[in-house]
Amino acid sequence: MDSQFGTRRASMFCKQNNLSALASRPLVYAASVTREDASRNIAFEELASDFQDAEGTERFKLLIQYAKNLEPMSDSERAMENRIMGCTSQVWITAELGADGSIIYRGDSDSDISKGLCAVLIKCLSGLTPLEVLEVPTEKLSLFGFSEDAATASRTNGFYNMLEAMKKSARLLTPGAGAASVFPSLTISADAVTAQGDFALSQAKFLEPDAAAVDRLVEALSAKKIGVVAHFYMDPEVQGVLSAAAKRWPHIHISDSLVMADRAVGMAEAGYVTLRVFHRLFCLPSLHWHPVRLRARALVREAASRRLAAKALAT
């Protein structure tokens, strides 16, 4: 799953979608780090109480002490893809998933105060699971009392931007967000169809739909003499069932809208009184489908009236 191809694609995905953090770093499973090893996360309130007790510049002194205790990053880690934009100083943050599923954050800055803010956030967020990080409200930032607008989303609010960046990393590290790490694909061979990547996996399961649902559909269609035309862009769940049913009831057609129209007219001419049309609203072909649908409806009515007439004649 962590193939090099997948990682490169993932970084393109991240870059295209403006996910600057981790854009070119593979997701690392640091097997040696346990939840106990990583510094236990400290609640915001607990850490903030130290700052609230301090006055004026003492608050910043405390912050800088936190900064001094933060392990500096290597030059390679202080790279563009780890940089947090929106700070007047340079700030870098990385995130890794520990073996126990909690995040380990690291950070650095060329400004002592920014480094201190980084350290505070790392103390409060490292050791939480990705989902727990995502639930942290930005209002927590105001607890420290650094500025009146600490919780304001602003281009230049470094503290806020650091928290946002850490949340973005958490999003990428959320289990199931593995779609970012592997490009979804279906491999079709003579013997089997193999899917990889979450999206492909979820689509592939519709190739074998629920047999009971297919039985019910075939029964209903044949009993009521209903023909079905459906578009390629329908939900895969619907297509899966229809494709399976089509092996037993021949009047099911899945195609593009032009062919759908032709098949519908054919079915109407063959006497099918009810037509069910499964179509996607966004498909422009509805422009040329409409007159065809009208014609099909007209043919169905015509066929119905011919049958009635024949019945009348017979009696």
Next chain:
Amino acid sequence: MNTHISQPRLRSYHFRTSPESGTTFASRVPLLTPQTKHVSHGSPFVVEWPRHASRNSHVLSVCATNDVSIETDLASEVRADFPLLDQEVYGKPLVYLDNAATSQKPKQVLDVLAAYYTGYNSNVHRGVHNLSAKSTTAYEQAREQVARFVNADSWKEIVYTRNASEAINLVANTWGAENIGEGDEIVLSVMEHHSNIVPWQLLAKRTGAVLRFVGLTEDERLDMEELRGLVNSRTKLISIAHVSNTLGCVNPVEEIVSLAKEVDAKVLLDACQSVPHMPVDVQALGCDWLVASGHKMCAPTGIGFLWGKYELLDSMPPWMGGGEMIADVFLEESTYAEPPSRFEAGTPAIGEAIGLGAACEYLSAIGMDRVYQYETEIGEYLHQKLSEVEGIRIYGPAPDSSSGIERAALCSFTAEGVHATDLATILDQSGIAIRSGHHCTQPLHRHLGINATARASLYVYNTRAEVDAFVEGLRETISFFKDI
């Protein structure tokens, strides 16, 4: 070209003399004209003569030196005019040293702005009713005040814009679009503000023009020798700052203009940091366009201007289209107004423009020579005091009157071992407001090999005592970081 000028003609003059500075200038009072039948004399919109606080009305703490000259009193004189300065930040008196970013506004300008909105707010050029005529007259009167402030030939040469950035974009998208082609060269410098780089980058991308950048000398001034080498027959434009907002150096405009004339190139002058602080005379400077922002010169935000030689403005096609800038509008096409209306689409920032005029009058009443003299002195004082702090590195040339090296009253600097932003954050705790970052001159910082600088920038209301407070605070801040 069809013309359409709807501004009323102003005819009569009152000459007034400033009791403080002795400067005499003309202030116009509107007369009745066919277009302005409804204007009455003595209307509240006529700008009242700015009154300065008396010399003794507001005395700050004692100056650190005994070197008190007449000019040193200027800040004490005008300070009471600026109500915002009288406040505390975290329990300490505010020391505002971020004037290169924006200036504070005197009561005189604030009153004019309030008078507009409470008394005669009305759309300009469009109505014949009383209020509309009043606002039109005040708006156009302000244009004349701005024209006088820079010694333009006529009010027609002043185009109101939102700010200097918009003014530069205006030139790039009109004259630039028509006259700059593939392979043509635009000469800029590494010290330019982003607003005097990015519009030309956008133009170059569209037209295939080439941008050339003049570097710095060893003492961090504009390298005139390099400029001489860069200018050639393909040069169409030199766009340059008059005064650098980071280095504080004053560039030799007349010399640059004569270089440009040799190759028939035009010169655009970014005067954002000069117009507020020294007398600026477009006739003497000889540039083709000049841009400035109102908010850096005691005027409200949202207003600035482009000055251009009339014939040049007249040759420029419109940029923003809409109401006001037209003569006649048909369904398929329109004809356009003469400058400056041609470049002023839509409803302008009327009150703010009137405020800009009032700011020009306020500064003229002090006398720009006097402003310049004061700033030279206090700028030198700042530079000297800052140089005495250990571990501080100031960027830009040291002022040296003997060799004619001028320097604006601002200093960008770094401190050894302390990030500029950290300095500014701790200084803020003492009520001292300076700026940190790249000051919209990222290329300059890269050229100097630094990430960020801190900058203290002064204006007419900053006193020596404030400079002392800043330097003292800076020393304390540096110790703060050393002691942790």
